[in-house]
Amino acid sequence: MLLNHDLLREAGRVRRQLALTVELGLGAGLLAILQAWFLARVVNGVFLEGRDLPGVWPWLLILLGLIFLRAAFAWGMEVAGHRTAARIKYDLRRRLVAHLLALGPVPLKDGHTGELVNVLVEGVEDLETYFAGYLPRLALAALMPMAVLGFVFPLDLFSGLFLLGTAPLLPLFMFLIGGQAERLTSNQWETLGRLSGHFLDVLQGLTTLKIFGRSKAQAEVLARLSDRFRSTTLGVLRVAFLSALVLELAATLGTALVAVSVGLRLLYGRLPFQEALFLLLLAPEFYLPLRLLGSRYHAGLAGVTAAARIFDLLSRPLPAGEGGKAGSAVGQDEVVAPFIAGHPGRATELSEDKKMVAGICLKHGIRSDGESIPGAAGDGGRPAGEKGLLRPGLHIILEDVYYAYDPGNRPALQGLSLELRPGEKVALVGPSGSGKSTVAHLLLRFLEPDRGRITADGHPLDRVPPEDWRRQVSLVPQHPYLFSGTIADNILLGRPHASWEEMVTAASLAGAHEFINALPQGYATPIGERGLRLSGGQARRLAIARAFLKEAPLLILDEATAGLDPATDQIIQTALERLLRGRTSLIIAHRLSAAVRADRIVVLDSGRVIEEGRHEELLARRGLYYRLVTASRGAA
Incomplete structure (x- = not known):
């Protein structure tokens, strides 16, 4: 009965809290039995034994105490149940977010953001009633009727057998309607996911919809989606109300039949009044846990349906190196490189992975937490005005790399070999689908090669935890994502613990300080969701400022100057020249004009390196690069 394996495993993490919830509910049920006994005794004493108020006063005080205690236990059960559910929801949300971050952007491209957000918010929230209501009630539905029968059988065998015989009818009915209710709830969830996803699309594309006059159509x-969701929700509610009606009817009829049986035997003097009244009061308490379980059945079903989506997301395999390996090499020591720098004699005590990461960090003046090491390699020899903002470049080699997004399809990369020398600016060009973005994703560790290997300064990259590797890589995309917050917040993403002076220096080098200073609130200016209050050129300058502040030795540029006016393009080109200086840089050139300034141009086609060289050399060969340049000039 809705005993989902994954949800039970989550319940096992908080078994003590769940046990406390059930114990409080069981305590409230046992107090209800005692309450019924003393109520029967008070009524019997007043009406049959003719006792006055002083004669029944002790029993009344006990009865009032039991009523108060029962209410306290019931309240405690609700509080404990909701606290348990809140803890499980918190843990699940934390794990979901951590899993999504470990998955990275590439595996999530096939999904819909709105549906994903719906799982993270509404899906997890739907588990509240499962853990706070359904699961404890399921345990009480098994325990409390047995406890009631323990009091009924010694007093009246016939009533005990009748209650025992009718009790399975309620769970049987829930089982019979379970399949239909599950289908309806699943349809409701799918409709809500589509509605959430489409609504998010409309909000994000509002400008486009208004321009093309499609806002009314959307x-x-x-x-229509809202109406479909209304229809599926009403279908679920119809089944819920029908099942509630049947369960209440069954419980009421069962209680009535017990009352008739007890009344007849009382009438013929076969049963004392106090015991008859006690049995009559116990009959509703016998059915109550089953009725409460039935009333929470559909809420529990919603939790199980949501759990299917939640654990489907959590079961998605992580890229190699994420999860289990992440943090194993460096994360166990908060700062590996400073440890070696301060205790060189103890370097041999570290694992080979730790020493490898620490060596890369020390060479490029980086702590394992992303901060700079004062006086380390990479801190000197910087151009005036750029102290603290330049490190020597990494030496990257891709050897015979293969990668396929889908195992059955043609690989995106087929035996690709590429070398990025320290401080070299390499431009990747090629037709659409030639593998340029795949190479960038591999270097960012969003993907891992199916075959071949990638090394950094001679060290295999797959032995470096992705989180630590990404501290040494900066990305300046064509469309940088800016978060809702201030300009300072967004620049400091590059290095959250940087000083104000370092942030301003990075902004100045990126050509952003002047426009920021002209704003009324300067660096404290809110930029709105996705930076919509800034122009495209201003947003890219903030992305470049982030890269300056991060001080990573490997830089990936993804068409960072596309679609800009000449004046802004010149500002950003100047900023990029500063940023590229001394760093190993990979330029993803969708426009061939962006590749001209590179030290070396690598031409890709069908996931292979076709040719490489400088701009003039490649033009002279009249190969694929020549044809691409000719085609682009003709298109212009």
């Missing part, structure tokens, strides 16, 4: 689509 409003009609949303109305």
Whole structure:
């Protein structure tokens, strides 16, 4: 009965809290039995034995105490149940976010952001009633009727057998409607996911919809999805109300039949009044746990349906190196490189992975937490005005690398070999689908090669935890993502613990300080969601400032100057020249004009390196690069 394996495993993490919830509920049930006994005794004493108030006063005090205690236990059960559910929800949300971050952006491209957010928010929230209501009630539905029968059988065998015979009818009915209810709840969830996803699409594309006059059409689509969600929700509610009606009817009829049986035997003097009244009061208490379980059955079903989506997401395999390996090499020591720098004699005590990461960190003046090491390699020899903002470049080699997004399809990379020398600017060009973005994703560790290997300064990259590796890589994308917050917040993503002076220096080098200073609130200016209050050129300058502040020795540029006016393009080109100086840089050149300034141009086609060299050399060969340049000039 809705005993989902994954949810039970989550319940096992908080078994003590769940046990306390059930114990409080069981205590409230046992107090209800005692309450019924003393109520029967008070009524019997007043009406049959003719006792006055002083004669029944002790029993009344006990009865009032039991009523108060029962209410306290019931309240405690609700509080304990909701606290347990809140702890499970917190843990699940934390694990979901950690898993999504470990998955990275590439595996999530096939999904819909709105549906994903729906799982993270509504899906996890739907587990509240499962853990706070359904699961404790399921335990009480098994325990409390047995406890009631323990009091009924010694007093009246016939009533005990009748209650025992009718009790399975309620769970049987829930089982019979379970399949239909599960289908309806699943449809409701899928409809809500589509509605959430489409609504998010409409909000994000509002400008486009208004320009092309499609806002009314999309409003009609949303109305249809809303109506479908209303229809599926009403279907779920119909089944819920029908099942509640049947369960209440069954419990009421069972209680009525017990009352008739007890009344007849009382009438013929076969059963004392106090015991008859006690049995009559116990009959509703016998059915109560089963009725409460039935009333929470559909809420529990919603939790199970949501759990299927939640654990499907958590079961997605992580890229190699994420999860289990992440943090194993460096994360166990908060700062590996400073440890070696301060205790060189103890370097042999570290694992080979730790020493390898620490060596890379020391060479490029980086702590394992992303901060700079004063006086370490890479801190000197910087151009004036750029102290603290330049490190020597990494030496990257890709050897015979293969990668396929889908195992059955043609690989995106087929035996690709590429070398990025320290401080060299390499531009990747090629037709659409030639593998340029795949190479960038591999270097960012969003993907791992199917075959071949990648090394950094001679060390295999797959032995470096992705989180630690990404501290040594900066990305300046064509469309940088800016978070809702201030300009300072967004620049400091590059290095959260940087000083104010370092942040301003990075902004100045990126050509952003002037426009920031002209704003009324300067660096404290809110930029809105996705930076919509800034122009495209301003957003890219903030992305470049982030890269300056991060001080990573490997830089990846993804068409960072596309679509800009000449004046802004010149500002950003100047900033990029500063940023590229001394760093190993990979330029993803969708426009061939972006590749001209590179030290070396690598031409890709169908996941292979076709040719490489400088701009003039490649033009003279009249190969693929020549044809691409000719085609682009003709298109212009």
